[in-house]
Amino acid sequence: MIKSELVLKIAEKNPHLYHRDVERIVNRVFDEIINTMKDGNRVELRGFGAFSVKERRARTGRNPRTGESVEVTEKRVPFFKTGKELRNRLNGKD
Known part of the structure; x- marks a missing residue:
């Protein structure tokens, strides 16, 4: 959707x-x-889930095409954890 x-x-x-x-x-x-x-901050929608932010540290990565080392900067990424009600409804445990 x-x-x-x-x-x-x-x-x-x-x-x-x-x-x-x-x-x-x-x-x-x-x-x-x-x-x-x-x-x-964290956003929690009871029964649905919680949105939060995770910090990713800077690291040395690898370009898969060339094999060359690449510096990856630190960044913040969104994270979603499902709520109990959502999990239960998805699994048919109304």
């Missing part, structure tokens, strides 16, 4: 809301998650 499909489904289930308002709400939720993670 892509973001536009999510907006469409929410708009269909909530006919009292305008499509443009649903789109703004979805964008705002995503923006808040991103901004919170950007500040190094």
